[in-house]
Amino acid sequence: MTKVISLSDEAYGSLKRFKREGESFSEVVMELANERRKRSLLELAGVWKDDPEIEKIFKQVLADRKNFRMRDVKF
Numbered sequence: 674m675t676k677v678i679s680l681s682d683e684a685y686g687s688l689k690r691f692k693r694e695g696e697s698f699s700e701v702v703m704e705l706a707n708e709r710r711k712r713s714l715l716e717l718a719g720v721w722k723d724d725p726e727i728e729k730i731f732k733q734v735l736a737d738r739k740n741f742r743m744r745d746v747k748f
Contacts, residue, residue, distance in 0.1 A: 691705065
């Protein structure tokens with residue numbers, strides 16, 4: 674089954690650059706989709722490194738953990 678999709682000229686050009694001779698656009702799309710699924714968590718390492726808001730949240734989490742006390746629960 675085939676589906677028709679609309680692409681901007683820019684998107685078509687980008688997709689065409691990935692296409693090898695004898696390869697269909699469907700094959701290119703599937704290859705790109707599969708690559709995206711295989712991404713490593715390491716790609717995200719350091720993403721928030723320079724974000725002051727994240728630093729503030731992280732410090733608050735550490736403070737909350739330090740002050741956390743378990744309650745005694747009797748069953």
